[in-house]
Amino acid sequence: MSTIVLLLITGLGLGAIYFLVSSGLSLIYGLMGVLNFAHGVFLSFGAFLGWEVASRVGATSWGGFALSLVVGALAGAAFAALTERFLVQRLYNRHIEQVLVTVGLALAVVALFDGIWGTDPTFVRGPGWLDQTTTVLGARVPNDRFVSIVVAVLVLLAIVLFLKRTRFGMIIRAGVENRSMVTALGIDVRSAFTLVFTIGGAAAGLGGVLASHYFGYVSPVLGQTLLIFAFIVTVIGGLGSLTGAAIASVLVALLQQFANYYLSGTGDFAVVVLLAVVLLTRPSGLMGRKAL
Amino acid sequence: MTTAEPVLTVRGLSARAGGQQVVEHVDLDVAATGVTALLGRNGVGKTSTIKAIMGLVERTGEVTLAGKRIDGLEPHRVARLGVGYVPEDREVFSALTVTENLRIAERPGVEHRYDLVYEVFPELKERGGQAAGTLSGGQQQMVALGRVLINDNAVLLIDEPTKGLSPRLVQEVGRVLATAAEVAPVLLVEQNLKVVRDLARDVVVLTGGRSVHHGDAREFLEDDRLTQRFLGVHGGEGESA
Amino acid sequence: PSESDDSGEGDNGSAGGDAGSETAAAGGEPTETVKVGIIYSETGPLAAYGAQYKAGLEAGIDYATEGTGVINGKEIEITYRDDTGNQDTAIAAAKDLIGQEYQILGGTIVSGIAMAMAEQAEQNEILYISGPAAVDGLTGINDYTFRSGRQSLQDVATAGSFLEGDSQKVVVFAQDNAFGQGNLAAVDAILGAQGAEVSSVLVPEDATEFTPFATQLVDADPDMIFVAWAGASSANMWQSLEQQQVFDVAPVVTGLGDSVTFDAYGPVAEHISFLNHYFPGAPDNEINDTMVAAIEEAGETPDLFSPDGFVAGQMIVQAVAEGDDVDGMIAALEGWTFDGPKGEYTIRESDHALIQDMYTAKLVADGDSWVPELIDVVPGADVAPPEATGK
Amino acid sequence: MTFDRSTVIRTGGGILLVVLMACLPLLNITIPGILPGPTYQPGALHMLALAMLMSAVALSYHLLLGVAGLLSFGHALYFGAGVYGLGIVLRQWDIPLLPAMGLTMVIVIVLAHVFGAISLRVTGIPFAMVTLAFAQAGSVLARRDPGKLTGGEEGLSLNTANVPDWLVGVSDTRNVYWLALVALVLTYLLVLWVQSCRAGHVAEATRENELRVRVLGMQPYAVKLVIFVAAATIAGGVGMIYLLLQSSAVPHAVSADFTISLLLMVVLGGVGSRWGAIAGAVVYVVLTQRLAVLASSDWIRDLPAVLRIPLSEPMFILGTLFVLVVMFVPGGIAGAAGKVTGRRHDSEEDDAPITDVVAEP
Amino acid sequence: MTDVGGAADSSPNPTTAGTDPGAGTPALEVRGVGLQIGGARILQDISFQVGSGRIVGVIGPNGAGKTTLFNLISGVRPPTEGTIHLHGRDITGSSVTQRARAGLGRTFQTSSLFPGLSVLENVRLASQAEQGGALSLVRFPRAGDDATGRARELLQEVGLGRRLRHRAGDLPHGDKRKLEIAMLLATDSSVVLLDEPMAGVASGDVPALTDIIARLHRDHGRTVLMVEHHMEVLLGLVQEVAVLHFGTLLAMDTPEAVMADPTVQSAYLGETV
């Protein structure tokens, strides 16, 4: 019983991190049709800068932790915004080339991070409370999992509210549907695209800081490793669907967790099988073709 | 042609769409007041001409709005200079509500005339919360027109507003166009010659991506030889072809 | 244990190539030069280990040739090649060197590369002295292959010194991969033979969540827990063990890695019992002091794999000094007993296992960081691996 | 078949190049900065053989991307299946090399049919994702060492018991070199064949307009599957030679990284061009090998950190180069070369054999 | 309406839709076909027959469902109700490919070609599709073979003989239309659907294209169903006209009768009441 509770809650924690990565991917794909291979790089960058700052102001203090979250999100956002402006935007509507450009960027930047931070993992610490556990129904659940879940839910709500309630959100939803009409109304839709990249990058950066606490380290390849699962999540959830991404994140993380524990480490295979099944039965994913 | 300075002039416009030349050489003037009709058979490039003015397709040539060259500008800049665009297939944002569809069209720095829009289309107020995708074709056309009426425009480009509408709606849209033409000059693409006859003062006729006739609307429609040649119909019958 | 080297994590796909060569300083009047190729991780995921190995090697050659780089009139010329942690690159470099008639190759931290190099050595009949790679399969693999480091079985045997009394219950906590399974087999072979009851909790290699597995450890109620873990996830793993209060159950034994890993254990470090291959303060002899001084003088830091390089240097010099062809070199090394940084070493004639002392240690807090402290020296003979039959 | 002059020149040039390549091991040519040593030495031959094998895999990827327009992120799976398949067959059973290769081929073909049939149910980006996921599963499998078959991270070394002596050992590198040359020439001819046969033409048509192909009464799905299997089979075949060259199978051969490097080669060379694929692969191999040397050179070490760090990472330079090519040289090497020589003029007469306009090298 | 007399050469026609004037089974029969998309009725209860060897026009306002009807007939999307028969065989459940093999060819409202391939290659693919063996790895299309020869001939016939090596995507619009018809001719399909073949064709090109379509019917003996807004052309070509309006079949009759029908006049020709 307590094992199941432990697997459930820690699975949700992992799902939260998957969601933070895939929400941005999904938004970007939905709006621009770009499959962003560089998204993992945003995550690693957020995690590295978050840690650099936290370790300077005191990693084990709550202030340091909060600051690292903010810095991580900002770093991811800034990196994403630059990527959009200088690379993706110039290949307007050439989707295959846009994908290729992000592939190249990912290769180059991971190598750059290797050069800057080294290939060895950089170990990360947080406030002591994060490492402690809370007992839920007999299971000692590490506290950082709860933090991930709360942050992911907040991000989900924030993005949904942003898309629903703000003018920019409105423009983005309209742009998903008919980009040239938005332009014809006098709106520079490109800044909306940059904004979507920025939001995606911020979520990824935030996810990066939380992932570094979840895994206990940051390394240049951390983001790319998570990216493959984020891709799978995005495809299962339905490219472009935020709620789809949320549901699929939880589904994939739980499946992976339980299969790893009960089916002798077959978690990754189970996820691939799930992907194949979903694509064969619902090629556009669980919630395909919806903006929200 | 009117004697007053035209608000919009187009010279030697050509445009490409989907990799092919769809507009080859178009000259036209939009008079400072009233409706100028852009006529021609299906597929001669009317829509493409309008899109080229907006900058929505790749184009070359000269486009001048109130003395200012706009052919190098991106679509959103053209729009911000006061060019209102009602596309051929309405292109409302189906996932957004009616109100959101209007709000997204608000252009910064100009007054937003919701009262005018709600006055001519009271239905849009009633259905404010409905997703635009669930509206009937006619209602969607109201949204599309409402989106431009809300701003103060220098010129309106309206592409086949009566397409696929029932006769009753056609009349209603005709009435709205008359209202719209009072606040801003209009370049109107229209297949329904009855609507053209009622509204237009000047006509420009396209054939095969070229402008081949400019003139007074009434004279053109009266001239069977011309309508037969350019539109394949007897103008007098007021039919679409 | 975690200092092992098998990781191969972060294989970043380059097929990078042959590095620039450096020539050891010459002295005396050499009559001929002997070309030695060292293939090791100059860059790539194991570059830090590579640096330790290289610094040790240079110190070792210097020590054995008294700073001349020349022995018996033969000048030793070393060419370094970067394997980038990548097997393909290593093989390409090896073929290139063998093609240029190199008779002695050495190096590598990656077990997979070491195994492939051993294969090349046999196919092409050259001498190969492997680096820190701990893979047991190398011992007794063929006549041409030697090692300058220790092997996993020696680590495990060292862990056995934490067991008191008979018929104890040992649980191996490891990743379910070649490395983890190898360690489990080693524990079973060595501690099982000493009468311990060995079981295991194997964690799937790609699992990211270790807490449920940690609770299994608690439920097993062992007398000793042997942790064999490599790679970046170790910090997370230790934290999970602590969170599930595994340290309250039984002593937890693992291998002590190089100094940068000390922080990875976090606050649990003081609860762990370490077996250890080497840290600079462990041995107490002159050669060690010389090596440490030489490495520090070269601007490097002595660490876990320094003696592997140093001993490799000593072995190369011995082979060059005593042998004129490959067979002669093999004869010169087989059964050779010599003094090195960890005290007395013996190259076992039958399978080329390198018998050497091992250590047990603990980490103690020193301000903000952790430093190792020697508990005991475990004599080489006590932890000698069983003789391999392969060769 | 009628030949026009440029076809004759190109065919002649190709044959000459092959003959030259075949003679290299007998010559003493040094190309400083590109080859690690003179061409008769194993080091240079090994690198050249590697470049030729990579060219061959890139050619098979060209079938997918350039001909059929399929953006696959899982092509490494079939290359890896060839590498590991032969390695495992030779290790598990005591059968001679040729039958072992035949058996591996059968395995690869079956595998390609199964995964191809599933992946091709979707198109575009989802196709890319599914192939990525399958290849990922394959790479996890190789690393996991199921049933002690693949050797896990450490890989699987070639069991030479049943490999003829003339292919084993450094002194025989030139035999493996010639084998690689044969593999490349064979692959080129195979790809040329597939491109010029009916299925190849229909595949190109499918890439252009799938609905049109159906309206003409042909089955795009089946055609794409044929190309997919053909590309996978070639990749598997080259994989087997690769195993002989490298003497070991490592998880990298099945990784997404490997597929991405294929993508890199084909895009660098110019999508849709056979010679481009080869040129891209050669450039890639040379760059990965030589950039590593550059990275450790002294003048880089003396640079300030802002320059030193990026320049000492070969993948950074390659990735950046790739981005630049995608953005500014859309036709890759082949496109740029074509522009320089101005070869692709439109001719109004049509007596020349009809080759498709896009996928011509 | 002008030029109604242009269709005078058409044979005497039945007065009710659905009666086959010729003997035997109709080439194409549509029975009670309807289509709903998400609650919207795009087409409802369409029934008609096209006799073998006849040429029939389809007219109707924009959005009436003409293209959609062609999509249902050619299998691009399945109808939600009703059945479709080709030469008496029920093809409702068949795929696009199967229908094409059974002899159904079509063009698209916006040209649908292989834009990156040469003009000749486009037609050759079509003429080879007829021979089967699309998957063959051992058949090589060559300059001198039957398919290529036939493709050349057809391109000559439609007036593209000098453009064989052009990239199809770079052709001017009118030539694309001609190319599409050449592809159609190459497939030997017995029933062809033409969706607005004149759309976007410059007026100078119209007579040539009209002639090609006339020959398609007259010389090649194809059964033709064509959507066309260009009334002049249509009335000069067809023997019967079907009128679609808001997804229903309003009438199907001789051009003269249709043009005279007041309902049609108000629905399509736009005379508001």
Ligand SMILES: Nc1ncnc2c1ncn2[C@@H]1O[C@H](COP(=O)(O)OP(=O)(O)OP(=O)(O)O)[C@@H](O)[C@H]1O
């Ligand atoms: N994206 C595109 N791709 C290919 N062809 C296009 C594209 N856009 C327009 N065309 C072609 O360009 C020509 C002109 O189109 P346009 O829509 O401007 O005509 P129009 O006069 O507005 O016709 P209609 O009366 O049907 O609205 C048509 O033949 C059309 O098929």
Ligand SMILES: Nc1ncnc2c1ncn2[C@@H]1O[C@H](COP(=O)(O)OP(=O)(O)OP(=O)(O)O)[C@@H](O)[C@H]1O
């Ligand atoms: N997938 C779809 N979803 C919703 N509505 C659709 C869909 N496809 C077609 N329609 C609608 O069905 C109606 C019929 O469209 P269709 O293209 O058949 O018209 P048409 O008669 O060919 O018109 P045109 O002369 O403009 O080509 C239109 O109102 C169109 O908007």
Ligand SMILES: [Mg+2]
């Ligand atoms: Mg139009």
Ligand SMILES: [Mg+2]
């Ligand atoms: Mg239509």
